[in-house]
Amino acid sequence: MRETGPLVDTITVRMYRKLLGDCFLITVTGRNAADQSPSKSHIMIDCGVLQGTPGGGELMRAVVRDVYEHTEGKPLDLIVVTHEHHDHISGFGLARDIFAAQPKAAERVWFAWTEDPADADAQEYQRVYGHALTALAALAEEAKVQTQAAADPAAESLLGLAGFSGPLALDGNRKPLRGSRKIYQDLRDWAGSGATQYLSPGQVLTTPGALGLTTYVLGPPRDKEQLTNSLGKAGDTYFATAKTSSAGVAARQDMPFSPRHAWRTAEQIRNPVPSASESAGDRQRSDWLHDRYFRPYARCTEDGDDPADHKSKDDNHKCAGDFSLHEPQAYRMLDKIERSQFSNLALRMDSNTNNTSLVLAFDLPDDAGTMLFAADAQVGNWESWFSVEFRSTPDAPALKLKTEELLARTRFYKVGHHGSHNATLTRGLEAMSDDLVAMIPTDAEFAKKQSSAWQMPNPRVDEALQRKTRHRVLRGDIPAAQTIAVVEAADPDLARAFEARIGDHDLWVEYCVYRREPGETA
Structure with a gap:
């Protein structure tokens, strides 16, 4: 003073x-x-x-x-x-x-x-940030992510986080603009x-x-x-994380980003909350998606390692997680890997x-x-x-x-x-x-x-x-x-x-x- x-x-x-x-x-x-x-x-x-x-x-x-x-x-x-x-x-x-x-x-x-x-x-920070920005712009280009502002925000042209960062593009030398x-x-x-x-x-x-x-x-x-x-950890902010809320859904809804950028807790993946408006058919499809893409993968050893044994099983046989034994885990992905990488890097x-x-x-x-x-x-x-x-x-x-x-x-x-x-x-x-x-x-x-x-x-x-x-x-x-x-x-x-x-x-x-x-x- x-x-x-x-x-x-x-x-x-x-x-x-x-x-x-x-x-x-x-x-x-x-x-x-x-x-x-x-x-x-x-x-x-x-x-x-x-x-x-x-x-x-x-x-x-x-x-x-x-x-x-x-x-x-x-x-x-x-x-x-x-x-x-x-x-x-x-x-x-x-x-x-x-x-x-x-x-x-x-x-x-x-x-x-x-x-x-x-x-x-500062220069080390700028070097690392510059590399990350180059990668982000390259991912946007590869995945055809539109990071320029659009007339209709509902189109998610900004992918949420890119709106804060500004337009992403590379110059002729593949350097970020x-x-x-x-x-x-x-x-x-x-x-x-x-x-x-x-x-x-x-x-x-x-x-x-x-x-x-x-x-x-x-x-x-x-x-x-x-x-x-x-x-931070639970209690640091007024944000209710999974540690501070028994209803993990509330935590995800509080994230100020579009769903593509929101994280999911293990509880949310294992126990998806059904929507009150879901029809029986919608619920069946939802259950199938949950089983196929989110249930933990475990190896089925009932008939050995030969994939042919599993293909010959009737409809009542299910490998753990309803997932074929030798099917690559990457097949479970719901989105293009470039877009997923873009979202994760943009959030960080x-x-x-x-x-x-x-x-x-x-x-x-x-x-x-x-x-x-x-x-x-x-x-x-x-x-x-x-x-x-x-x-x-x-x-x-x-x-x-x-x-x-x-x-x-x-x-x-x-x-x-x-x-x-x-x-x-x-x-x-x-x-x-x-x-x-x-x-x-x-x-x-x-x-x-x-x-x-x-x-x-x-x-x-x-x-x-x-x-x-x-x-x-x-x-x-x-x-x-x-x-x-x-x-x-x-x-x-x-x-x-x-x-x-x-x-x-x-x-x-x-x-x-x-x-x-x-x-x-x-």
Whole structure:
């Protein structure tokens, strides 16, 4: 926290609406220490929309125009890019002409350490990610998977996860056309030489501008196991896995991906749950499919190893699992192997990329608390925070401050990954302030159009957020008035104080996280 310096009067967070993606604008207003003249600082965190969003290009252009109208044509003091998923960075490309037309788009740009060309760990990560992306694009090509956005999301042209990654294609040299590389270079160019920083967990720094905020870097982790830990163990998140739910079906239904990407528990395979609408004939066919493709294979030794012996048996004889003795296991596959491999690799890459999210906690003045922006951090990223040691400079001794204290002071939470099942750690949310307000950048109906299984937010996550915030959860797809009405029904006094801090517009909703009247504290 800063003990001296310019006086901060308000800190407002603006969340842009109508998109399944992240774009936030933090505005800090106050007075300069020298002459008490009014001053403002502006921070943009991400700028993207899910591939295939109808009118997504014009929507992002309207967002960026609004951003620079809000800054009154001045450069943003800071642009933060959390990770390279399409729904977090595509706006920088879709509105490229607007950014490029500014005399200077931003004074500084912050990336995660994973993008640092001078960092050996980062370069190894980029090498491995590049190989995986090449394989994914090649599999898409081989299996004729359409990864460009289509007019009809129901066609599953995005195969769910590819919508986050963006279009997949290979150039003439069989290298992936990785659109994020162009966007990142544009951002470096727009900010100018020497204006880019790559942040690692434990760093403590101040946001640029006359009204800087002390900032703590929590993630992404450098540990490879944490970077690849997306689900954790039972109880880590509000997602009910098979270990926490006796009805394994509920766990699968909670997965925010299309069925092709959803895992099945052993219980689900052994004991398929019949549909109430199944006819006798449908059930018979379903039983046959289950026996043939999911029952564990065991060798039948009743008549020896000669396949002819089995072929001569009558219809009453069945080998274990109703599966011929010498029939290759591959014959049991229900899908082309390329598509199956594509789905599995896409899921791993999606989760791993989410765990590379740059996670920041911004201190509010006057010991008024903290704002947490978790991007799309999943379990491994969250868990890594609790071992972070904060230092004001790389060579300075570790501060006494612990992550648990930052969480306990968190009054504002940008919900991870649109409220997804594994992007809010149970331990983390429960530790946050009882005066918490949250924002979820989501479009739940558009998510369902990608797949009926996409739940953004996940019901259990939403329930936990509602309880923790006393219903003060602002969403990109719900009018603020509707949220205020829910709060009012539970606590009219709380609703009045909440409403007084909200600004609502067709394009955005904003919340004043910090406000101090002359002579008062927040």
